[in-house]
Amino acid sequence: MAGGRFSELMKKYGKVALGVHFTVSGATIGGLYIAIKNNVDVESVLEKVRFKQLESVLEKVGMGGPKEELENSGAKERNRTAEMAASSGGALALAVLCNKALFPVRVPITIAVTPSIARFLARREIIKNAL
Numbered sequence: 001m002a003g004g005r006f007s008e009l010m011k012k013y014g015k016v017a018l019g020v021h022f023t024v025s026g027a028t029i030g031g032l033y034i035a036i037k038n039n040v041d042v043e044s045v046l047e048k049v050r051f052k053q054l055e056s057v058l059e060k061v062g063m064g065g066p067k068e069e070l071e072n073s074g075a076k077e078r079n080r081t082a083e084m085a086a087s088s089g090g091a092l093a094l095a096v097l098c099n100k101a102l103f104p105v106r107v108p109i110t111i112a113v114t115p116s117i118a119r120f121l122a123r124r125e126i127i128k129n130a131l
Helices: 002-013 015-037 042-049 052-060 068-073 080-087 090-101 103-123
Strands: none
Touching: 002 015, 002 103, 015 042, 015 090, 015 103, 090 103
16 A cells, blocks of 8 residues: 555655655664664664564574563563674674665655645755746
8 A cells, every 4th residue: 555655655756755765764873783783682672663574584694483482481581682793794784784684664755745845945045846
């Protein structure tokens, strides 16, 4: 459903919609990168939200799977996000992977914000057409 609305948005607003979407993506990657570098266990945080697409991406890179074994054994929970960031290409690569998985969240944000940004830019005469 959001895919059709996103393509309509692209037809109507063009470069403004692309700019907004890339800005939202950049902010998401930046926030995830900072969280990962500060040893926030992104996997645990997103597991609480139960975002299925992200869980499948995390499973592909070896971070998915049930944690019941750790809970039942009484062992201290590891921060697998920090382990992955340290061992396989760093925090930026992991932030980009999580960003890809969060695409269904970024599109509605872009759809909601783009019209007001376009109006603002038209009022300031930064863009010519006042869509």
